[in-house]
Every structure is written in C-alpha cells, then in structure tokens.
Amino acid sequence: MSTLHSTRPLLPLRSSWSLRVAASSMPLRAKITNPAFLAKAKMATAASADPDDVLFEVNRAARIVRLNRPRKLNALNDSMIAKMTPRITEWGKSDTAKLLIIRGEGGKALCAGGDVAALLDVSPTEATAFFTHEYTLDYIIATYPKPIVTFMDGITMGGGAGLCMHTPFRIATEKTVFSMPETLIGFYPDVGASFFLSRLDGYLGTYLAMTGERLNGFDAYFAGAATHFVPSEKLKDLESRLAELDTVEDLTGSRKYNAVINNAIDDFQSEVPADYKFFYGGGKRKTIDACFKFDTLEQITDALSKAAEAGDEFAKTTVDTMSVRCPLSMKIALAAVRNGAKIDIRETLKNDMFIASKFMTEPDFHTGVSYRVVQKQNGRAEWQDAGNVDVAKFWPAGNEAPPVLLRAFDKLHQLAGDRPEDAVAYKEYPFQNGLPTENEVEQFVLGEAKHSGPFLATKEEVAEHFVEDYRGKVGVREKVSEILDRKTQIVKGHEDEKLINWV
Known part of the structure; x- marks a missing residue:
C-alpha cells in the first residue's frame, strides 16, 4: 500500500462496558460484600489502592500509559483515574513529551469499563464523585494539546471506550470488541459517547447507543470507531516507531506532526481481510437509517416492528435485542445522542455528569447491575415503566445541580486555562484520520x-x-x-x- 498519506490535509470529522463491569478474578458478589473492597469503593484513598494498576513509561518522544489490571480486563477504577489524571496533565505541559500512547496490558483488553458493581453499596453522592473524576479525565484526553494514540487491542467498552474515542489516533486490531452496552444494565452511554456516536455515519451511532451492539475487529475501523487497523502482533513495533518520531523537527500540536504520526501508523496497517464485508453494511444499514432516524423510542420500535413484519430479519433481531434493554436507558441514550450532535465536547461531558448522577438514584440502575452482574442472569430484568419517569429531570437545564457537580463543572472550565475555545470546547473533532465519512x-x-x-x-x-x-x-x-x-x-x-x- 502507499504510504504518502502524510501530505493529505486532515479534514474535520463530520457525521460519532463487556459491560462496565468486566470479568474479575473475584466474584462480584464477593466484591460487594467484602469490607476491604467497599473501603476502596469509598474512593477516599483510591490513589493508593494498588500501586501498579497503571504503569507509566517514558520512551524517547513517547509517554506511555499502560492499564495494568489484566485479570480484570483492565477495568477502570478511581485508583487508576487518580494516578492517570495528574500524570497525563503533567506530560501535556512537558516540552520533551511529543505524543501520548494509551494501551492495556494482558493482550485481552484496552479496558472493559468500570467496576459499577461497587457503586451499588455507596451513596449517590459518592457514586457521582467517581463519575466526575472519570469524565474529567475523559475531558483532559479529549482536549489534550498533544497527539494521543490509543491501542484498542481487545475489549474496548464503556469507560474503556471513553479513554480512546476522543483521541485522534485509535488503533483497532483483529481482537477489538468496541461497544457501549450500558442500556443492558439500566445505565446509558456516558463518557462523551453521545458526542462521538452522533458523528458516525448516518444513524449507526444511534443504533449502537440504544442496542449496545458491538463492532468487532475490522468493523470498528470501517465504521469509524477506529482510525487505523493494525494486526495485534505489530503493536509492539508500532509503539517503538512512534517513540522514534522525536527525530522529526518539533511540530507538536501542528497538523504536519499529526500527519507524520498518521503516516507512521499507516506503515503498519494490514490489507483488508479476504472476503471482508461490513457487518452493518448494505440492507442492515438501510434498516438502521430508516428506523433509527426517529426521535422517540416508541417511533423507532414501531418502525422496526413494521420492518420485521415485512420480513426484515435484521429488524426482527433488533426488536428482540431491544426488548431486554432498559426502556428508560434507551430513552435517555436516544435523547443524549440527538443532543450530543448539536453541542460541544465540554458541554457533553457536563451533561454526562448530571445524567449519571440521576441514574444513581434510579431503581433501574440497581436492578440492572444486580440482575446482570451480581446474579449473572440473562433475559429481561424487572425494569420500571419508563412512561412514569420524568425524563426532563436527567438534563441540567431547569434542574439544580448538587455541589459535587458544580465543583466538577468549574474544574472543566479551569482545565481550559487560556487555551482557545475551539481547542477545549469544539463541536467537531479537530482531526479526521480515519476512512472517508x-x-x-x-x-x-x-x-x-x-x-x-x-x-x-x-x-x-x-x-x-x-x-x-x-x-x-x-x-x-x-x-x-x-x-x-x-x-x-x-x-x-x-x-x-x-x-x-x-x-
């Protein structure tokens, strides 16, 4: 393949948790009842919970973050967030750091999400504090002043997706499993996903947000969730190559330097898999666009039901999938994606903080996590009637935010410093390094x-x-x-x- 891509102008992008509760060596029931675990869940001393759950490395031009909880698929917790936030911030100000690489250890996951089971036994205020810490880190990454390369090698879901989806270089491999499956546990696609998913082609992002379905391997690249596809076995060499880019003149933050990185990654890409066909292409995409263009859950399910009755097998499968998802979660996911298409990245994450805090007081979140994660049940949980819930209360407009959120909102604005508004509150991603939209x-x-x-x-x-x-x-x-x-x-x-x- 050609490797001359470095001279091509980088155009603005148009268009977009395994559950947050990834596998663990300790049963989740044990986690919830174990006093030692609950002490960690309180988050007061999270930074010292495990000194090696995140590893940091300096390799010439590159600064590398390695999520290091492989037995738990690198599931994100406050200990990891508390370590990553100051270190990444520090590197962003360093003259010797040229780019940041984020990857997961163990070969099975970048990050399978967050340990939401622990949130069942803390107060809503403490749970909200966790989310504000997480989304603040996501915001720092989304507005980072230097290029970030993320290796989506394996499971990349929920909070793990939040670490990569807002970065300019997202590397999928044959092991990639990308998903935001929160509607299955009575939550919704957070971590700024409504901004990202709403900018994928057509209504694919709406479909992914509401159903929690997956993008596997090359599909993640084809759909735009990733910007490149590199075989897993080549990632080590790619990391070394990226670290050597300090031989290039100091162009950090410029379009030319981003193009140099883009070109370097292209050198490691493999060809399109033999007989490849995009899973959500053709007739499936037509069904997605025809049915998920509507703005209410009822209209979407009605359109899908009619298509299924007319013989559309994909529509029938989608109806079945959505029948076990939480209705309230799907309503909020839909509204969030529609809203995310119109607002900037900072406003999106502020909304996420508010919405997540409201879900912590909803019975559906406790029902879903208990049913799916603790009891490990399949089928449909006992969701509440979404028609009886005031959906408007999930949005900051017209609703009073508690002090923990007001402090978090202020923090996002303080992080911006004196940087230009279009760098810290953009409405379109600054770089489009993936396939044509x-x-x-x-x-x-x-x-x-x-x-x-x-x-x-x-x-x-x-x-x-x-x-x-x-x-x-x-x-x-x-x-x-x-x-x-x-x-x-x-x-x-x-x-x-x-x-x-x-x-």
Missing part, C-alpha cells in the same frame, strides 16, 4: 466538496478519487464502494456510461 462521499458526488463543482461520475471514478485523495489508505475503496452501492443510483438516460447521482 459518508458525508464526504455525498458532498463529492453532489459536487459540493471543496474545489469541485457539478459533475457526473461513475462509481469507479468516485472510488478512485478517494483512493488517490487518501493516498492508498487501507479500506478506502471498500468503504466508498459500500456507501455508493447503498446511496446512489444510475442517472436516467446515462445507463451506458453508468453515471450516478445521490439518492
């Missing part, structure tokens, strides 16, 4: 892209344009072709030339 392809076909005008082209010509524009990046032709097959048709009267237009 559906919006890019649409604009080109319609003649609305920069430096283009009205024209007609064949599918092959459009695909060739993007292959050239992206300098041979792996998967570009396949991504563009899938979009064109689904969203274009032959222009009437131009059947012989096979010229297309957007539908």
Whole structure:
C-alpha cells in the first residue's frame, strides 16, 4: 500500500462496558460484600489502592500509559483515574513529551469499563464523585494539546471506550470488541459517547447507543470507531516507531506532526481481510437509517416492528435485542445522542455528569447491575415503566445541580486555562484520520466538496478519487464502494456510461 498519506490535509470529522463491569478474578458478589473492597469503593484513598494498576513509561518522544489490571480486563477504577489524571496533565505541559500512547496490558483488553458493581453499596453522592473524576479525565484526553494514540487491542467498552474515542489516533486490531452496552444494565452511554456516536455515519451511532451492539475487529475501523487497523502482533513495533518520531523537527500540536504520526501508523496497517464485508453494511444499514432516524423510542420500535413484519430479519433481531434493554436507558441514550450532535465536547461531558448522577438514584440502575452482574442472569430484568419517569429531570437545564457537580463543572472550565475555545470546547473533532465519512462521499458526488463543482461520475471514478485523495489508505475503496452501492443510483438516460447521482 502507499504510504504518502502524510501530505493529505486532515479534514474535520463530520457525521460519532463487556459491560462496565468486566470479568474479575473475584466474584462480584464477593466484591460487594467484602469490607476491604467497599473501603476502596469509598474512593477516599483510591490513589493508593494498588500501586501498579497503571504503569507509566517514558520512551524517547513517547509517554506511555499502560492499564495494568489484566485479570480484570483492565477495568477502570478511581485508583487508576487518580494516578492517570495528574500524570497525563503533567506530560501535556512537558516540552520533551511529543505524543501520548494509551494501551492495556494482558493482550485481552484496552479496558472493559468500570467496576459499577461497587457503586451499588455507596451513596449517590459518592457514586457521582467517581463519575466526575472519570469524565474529567475523559475531558483532559479529549482536549489534550498533544497527539494521543490509543491501542484498542481487545475489549474496548464503556469507560474503556471513553479513554480512546476522543483521541485522534485509535488503533483497532483483529481482537477489538468496541461497544457501549450500558442500556443492558439500566445505565446509558456516558463518557462523551453521545458526542462521538452522533458523528458516525448516518444513524449507526444511534443504533449502537440504544442496542449496545458491538463492532468487532475490522468493523470498528470501517465504521469509524477506529482510525487505523493494525494486526495485534505489530503493536509492539508500532509503539517503538512512534517513540522514534522525536527525530522529526518539533511540530507538536501542528497538523504536519499529526500527519507524520498518521503516516507512521499507516506503515503498519494490514490489507483488508479476504472476503471482508461490513457487518452493518448494505440492507442492515438501510434498516438502521430508516428506523433509527426517529426521535422517540416508541417511533423507532414501531418502525422496526413494521420492518420485521415485512420480513426484515435484521429488524426482527433488533426488536428482540431491544426488548431486554432498559426502556428508560434507551430513552435517555436516544435523547443524549440527538443532543450530543448539536453541542460541544465540554458541554457533553457536563451533561454526562448530571445524567449519571440521576441514574444513581434510579431503581433501574440497581436492578440492572444486580440482575446482570451480581446474579449473572440473562433475559429481561424487572425494569420500571419508563412512561412514569420524568425524563426532563436527567438534563441540567431547569434542574439544580448538587455541589459535587458544580465543583466538577468549574474544574472543566479551569482545565481550559487560556487555551482557545475551539481547542477545549469544539463541536467537531479537530482531526479526521480515519476512512472517508459518508458525508464526504455525498458532498463529492453532489459536487459540493471543496474545489469541485457539478459533475457526473461513475462509481469507479468516485472510488478512485478517494483512493488517490487518501493516498492508498487501507479500506478506502471498500468503504466508498459500500456507501455508493447503498446511496446512489444510475442517472436516467446515462445507463451506458453508468453515471450516478445521490439518492
């Protein structure tokens, strides 16, 4: 493949917890009843809970964070957050640190989420404090002044997804399992996921938020959850290569330096898997866009039911999936994604703090975690009737925030310092290092892209344009072709030339 991608302009991105309760060597019931564990859950001395749950390393230009709870799939806790936050902040101010790498130890997960079972036995205020710590770290990462590369090698869910989704370089491998499955346990996709998911193509992000379904391996790259796909066995060499980029002149924070990193990662990418077909492409994507375009849970489930009755097997499967999810969680997830498409990253995480605090007082959260995590039951939990819940109370507007949240809100603004507002409260991600988005392809076909005008082209010509524009990046032709097959048709009267237009 070509490796000339470093000269391509990096365009703004348009468009987007295994449960937060990952596997553990200690049964979750034991966790909840063990006084020693509860003491940690109180979070008062979390930073000293385990001195080695996060490892930090300096390797030439790179600063490396290694999540080190492999027996628990690197599940995130306040001890880890309390260590990562000051160290990452310090590196952000260092003149010798050029980029940050975040990865998980053990070969099975970047991070499978957070230990939510512990939250069942702490007060809502203490639980809210945990979330404010977590989301503050997510905000620091999302607005970091230097490039961040995250290795999504294995399970990357919930809080683990929050550590990577807002970074400019997200490396998927054949072991990647990306998901925000919170609606299954009476919670909702937090950690800024409503900002990220709402900017994926079409209504795929809405579908993922409400159903909690997964993106596996190359699909995570194809869908835009990852920006690159690198075989797991090459990650060690990639890490070494990134650390050597201090030989490049000091371009930290600039588009040129980001392009140098992008080009270095491209050198390690593998080709598209043989006979690859995007799991959510074709007819499935058409069903997703047709049914998840609505703004209420009732409209979406009605559209899916009608499609299922008409013989759509994917719609039927989706109806079955959603039937065991928490209705209130799906309502909040939907509203959050719609809202996340319109607001900036800081406002999104402030909303997450408020929404999470409200869920800590809801019976559904306790019901879901107890049923799924503690009792390890399948099927449908005894969810409350979402129609009896005032959904408006989950949003900061018109509702009073408790002191713990007001302090957290102030902290987010203080972290911004004197940096430009578009760097700390952006509405679109500063860099687009992944595959072309559906919006890019649409604009080109319609003649609305920069430096283009009205024209007609064949599918092959459009695909060739993007292959050239992206300098041979792996998967570009396949991504563009899938979009064109689904969203274009032959222009009437131009059947012989096979010229297309957007539908």
